[in-house]
Amino acid sequence: MSIPRRALAGAALLAPLAGIARARAQAAWPTRPIRIIVPFAPGSSPDVIARLLGERLSRAAGQPVVIDNRPGATTMIGAQAVAQARPDGYTLLYTINSTVSINPFLFSRMPYRVEDLAPITRVLSVPFVLIVPATAPVRCARDLIELARARAGGLNVGSSGIGTSAHIVMARFLNEAGVTATHVTFRQGPLNDIMAGRIDAAFEPSTTAIPQVEAGAVRALAVSGPRRLQVMPNVPTVADTIAGFAGESWQGLFAPRGTAPEVIATLSRLTRGIVETEEFRGRLQELGLVPEGGTPEEFQTFIAEESPIWARVIRDNGITLDGG
Template identity: 60%
Template sequence: MNLPDLRAPRNPSRRAAIATLVAALAWPGAGIAQAFPARPLRVVVPFPAGSSPDVIARFWGERLGKSLGQPVVIDNKPGASTIIGAQAVAAAPADGHTLLYTVNNTTSINPFIYKTLPYKSEDFVPVVRLLSVPYVLVVSANSPVKSLQDLIAAAKAQPGRLNYASYGIGQGTHVAMAWFLNAAGVSMTHVPYKDGGLLDVMAGTVAASFEPSTTAIPQVKAGKLRALAVSGPKRVDALPGIPAVAESVPGFLGDSWQGIFAPRGTPPEAVAKLAALSREIVASEEFRQKLHELGLNPAGGSPADFAAFLADDARAWSKVVADNGIKAE
């Protein structure tokens, strides 16, 4: 007697249906979703190794990797005012495994100063704002300018005669200084530098500059620069006694920030997981102590918080760009 083979369906159509179901379950894009993350994460940092964003990205990435159980690999793609790195992430697969660690230029300044960009702000999903970056208004330690009021008075007495350095046309330090000068009702001449011109500020060749706290504070403490004010809404613990610009110029708020983005279309579950773990890192004493040493301020919040912040940030910076006719090629 011949018994039927119970390992396979006797009906050809049923056999085909089962084969289709097996194939669907085996395909990562259908059926049961794969656990995230399924492989190491790549985080694009559009700045060189050793820069402030790179240092913090590696510090955050190491801790995120431990929480996720997957390595977090930092991929430095500096150049073109963060455009090179942003373009790379905008074109990456939207699966949560490629992220962008960047600053305000990418979404709040570049779209308003460049006629064309290879990406749009809408190409990214906000994940979390990790921190804010105060700028420090500095002059040479030997400058006769002793205070913010002195600088404003000198600029009023010599309209356009004093100069200031920045990291280039349309960079955060340039636009922040333009905002300050507008708010204070004075004018100075912009001198863009690829490296920020800090050595010329120290030498007194250039009168002043806004410098990120991470590079300004060590030089202030070394006695090579004098800090006049900070750009944030409040004073910085690492510079006791140095006022916020807003104490003398109401309404001014020129901080930059650092945050995480994913390509548009990234699964909400992946974004939520990355945001939740990042918030835990931001809340940790270890992370906050690291930021304190560098004069940075922790942020945090949800993806929705970051999205709302970005909308306000872009409105503020775009107005400064428009008011000053700032354009870059």
Template identity: 50%
Template sequence: MSGLVFRIQALFSRRAVMLALAFGVSLSGMARAQTQAAYPAKAVRLVVPFPAGTSPDVVARLWGERFAKATGQPVIVENRPGASTIMGAQVVAVAPADGYTLLWTVNNTFSINPYVYPKLPYKAEDFAPVTRILSVPYVLVVSAESRIRSLADLVREAKAHPNAMSYASAGIGQGTHVAMARLLNTAGVTMTHVPYKDYFISDVIAQRVDVAFDASTGAIPQIKGGRVRALGVSSTKRIEALPDVPAIAETFPGFVGDSWHGIFAPGKTPEPVIAALMAYSRRIVEAADFQAALRDYGLTPAGEAPDEFRKFLVDDARAWSKVVRDNQISAD
């Protein structure tokens, strides 16, 4: 039977070559097309460098469900949290470049970590950008019991009492830390940073710290539950999920502090595979139900092509590296 299968495959291969030559198609072009058409032929491993139940994990699974439905191949989400996405990124950096191990990550991996950490076990060239799925607005929040009721109040208080106020973050060099540093620089005020290893919002609610940036996915339930008060969002304009909360850019024109989620493959993954991944992802991102799910979380759909994503990454890294340098942010 195996010999028969081999002969049939050989027959189809010879026939494909003859057709290609007849229509003036190069063999290399035909091979690329066949590779793209065949992908994916088995389960895809999606490494998420965050714990289960966090925003990146939840959205990655939403994408995975739709990718599996579209392709008929399962997506296995593998959570590899730790070290500011470094552990998960390292796994994918050394994985086979065949499109069957992918990284779902955020801005820390490429736009912040290279400037915060003196040495990393990966470099940008180890990855091939596929697409930016979405942007993640941060929401500036205080306790619902705080006397601070607006961004203007916060800036006024901070100017009157330099470093007396405190802000929480998910850790040194994390997006919530660097975004807050950018805001303080923009406003010309100083506060005391309180980095956390775990989720910090309970201490904001209890007023053990004064203020924090939190991702929209975590902040919105707390706002709707009446436990925190939103002072502003880090996007260039207001978001649909919080229409009454002003963009910080309304007070400080040009300010933006969003994070993002994106998909990356190992660096030498064939272009047809990248193209197939992009095509599937674009259809997912453009689907009305997926966009509605993202907006419910306060997220903004993106869906850039690989070339656009690469340009975005260069600009994003340039902006955040300046914040890191200006504030001398470093981690071991």
């Protein structure tokens, strides 16, 4: 069947116009409210930071930003919602490292794929603080390692659950120190039991550890990140004792796979602009958090480099949540 020459000419004229229309639509983003799904309950650390970020993103983008809490299933409920959302830049995910760097190695099946989530910006890092009871006879990470070696597995270490970042960071610490310990989980976290002297040590997120360290309720031996914390300059890093050690959580912003590169770039530019302000950085540092930033490409590279490290720790220690 032949196509009239006039129809072909009309199609040729319309094609560039359609491309212009699409470009204008992308350039106009955003034209309506933006929803950020947070896979944690209101009041949690990621929720608090997502709201701080959302307020500033709303002003920068000129549109309302709504925080939508979807807690549960080790962040998988919220991650699945974003992975299945329309890739139009109006549904985003603000989450932690577990979603893309740990969950894939804890579960044989997940309701989303890591590649379904497009990195935008790594907003911050969450160092862990290695803490012990205030009355403990240890003063540094080296002392704790020697105590663990002397007790031959009798040291009790705690976390808020199997497969949590704090659990896996502790597993890496014990592995690299060449010692063993008994892992004890606490639904509400191990902090109260550390303060009461019922367990020997834990890696606690900086946001909750620092107030108790400052109050003298627990003793800080070291921080898990590559740098000392601004609010605790006298506390060394674990790497000062175990060369090359690093074990932080982080929080970052993602979009559904297939979101237009122009929209990703705009979101990243706006988010990085917020992270780079002295006001926002100061708020994070007061909480013991470390501002990060960076481009989508840098974020993607970071995830690709850290994921095999956690995969090895999980595999070597037989950590799994399948069937749990």
